[in-house]
Amino acid sequence: MSMFLQACVNGLLMGGFYSLMGMGQNIIFGVMKIVNFCHGEMLMVGMYLTFILYTYLGIDPYLAVPIVAVAMFCLGSVIQHTLITPSLGTKSFTNLLFLTVGLGLLLSNGALVLFGSEYRSIRTAYSQTYIQMGPVTMALPRLISFGVLIVVTIALFAFLKYTTIGKQIRAVSQNPVGAEVVGIDVKKMYILTYGLGVALAGTAGALLTQFYTIFPTAGASFGFRALIVVVVGGLGSIPGAFLAGIFLGLLETMSALFISPSYSDLIVFMTFIVILVVRQTVIARRK
């Protein structure tokens, strides 16, 4: 029983990261209808940024979160403005797809060139602190990270729901032409959206650093899981993405506990394929 509870908590804590990644991917996909295949690499960049801030400037990883988020927002905006917006005009899905794939290659191999392939990690004074809660043990950094995740999720939800810019972003995601007609600067919204999505991935990376090793391909598995979250949680839905992320984290730990850790990836992928196919078939039938 205690094993089960422990697995639940671990799945929950990991699922929070998938949620955060998924939310970033979700707004990008929702607004521009492109899949950001370098989302995982953005998380990796966030991790390296935190690592640099901690090692060279001595900034605590949690204090670095806002700095990383702002830096990643700028990076995302620049990429959107210089690369993605011009290619959106060509209407070629293949090109847009491989643009983001190419960016992913650029970032992960750029990290390899700059930092080498060594595994790095950040160990602060409190990273080995554990909290006992009944039968369950939790590492303090994981708990703090999860708390920050919840705050970011609520903030994002409120931002999209109640602020003017949030409403504009949602308008563009529903109908770009209509949004342009009523006077919304669609290109500006694209830049904001991509910047925001990338900033969310970077935040997830910064929060991960204390209990995850940092290496150039660290983001790959997170990147694909973010896509799963988008598909399972439903387009444009922040609560849906949050729940889907938690579900994914739980599915992983549960399949590792009840079946075998080496099969957990396979089970995640198979579940994803089945959910996707069934869902799209239902949608097609309804039409």
Added chain:
Amino acid sequence: MDSKKAVHTYHRNLTIVLGLILLVFILIPTVVKSPYILNIFVLVFYMSTLSMAWNLLGGMTGQNSLGHAAYMGLGAYACCLLVVKTGANPWIAAVFGMVVVGLVAGIVFYPCFILRGPYFTLVSIAFGESIRQVIINSEFFGRASGVGLPFGSDSWLDFRFTSKVPYYYIGLLMMIGVYLVMKKIDRSKMGFALKTIREDEDAAAAIGINPTRYKIMAVVISAMVAGLVGFFYASYIRYIDPELMVQAKSTESVLPAVVGGAAYVEGPIVGGLIMIPLSEYLRANFSSILPGINMLMYAVVLLAVIRFRPTGILGWYMNSRTKNFIDQKVLKKPSLEVLEKVELMEYQKREV
């Protein structure tokens, strides 16, 4: 009759130029003796073939798969296991591997064709990764340590050589063969159906093209070619492991097509001839100082091509002054009206 003669001259010139290019490729091994250079050529041949397989599905049909490394790996595994477990002849194993990959791809993707655009890409990634996970977790497939083919003396029957020259010729033959098949498909009814599906699937269905049927055909053919490449790879390297199927390899197999021009059958070959020697040169000379520099350059070239020449290098060439010059001065290409007139005349002659 003057126009007919002009067209005849043009076709003759075209044949001569293509023949000369082919002759250069045939003569390369007699001049170049360095195994390192020959290895790069073999790499170009099989990567271009894999990229052509992708191009049938991605460029022609508009279904962007990112799981072609998995088909290739599956083909390689099917061949190797048949050879190792039953001692079958590798050439029979090649056919077996192609059939297995074609069947698996056809069965798995049948329910997936309801998915469009990015969803198809996601399923192809998930599917490729699933195959890899099955192989890593199964004793039958040799888990993560992979499978090796037996070594021995040179023999055509076992497709096993110490020199790289036979692999060079067979690789070249494979590339040209697959190219001819792709060209045939491109010009056939199937090719037009696939391109219609790419542009607008609903419109294609409305004019009587069955999208599911054609997409299944495209997937099966594409996967079978990838399986063939897997067979070639396994016979050439003589050792395979699940690393062959990682996501990055699928991406690598697409790059020649996108850089060369995904709308053209020749695109993957052009892209492969440019990108792979560049990548290998960087890998050989800089990887000890700067690991990852070759893939970094790959990414830079890819981004530059997509950003500035969205139709690829071949698309750029097709509208360039160089092509105009070559067409007019070297090939003596007659104007389009003349070409069409002669084609119509020959068509009418056949009708009568």
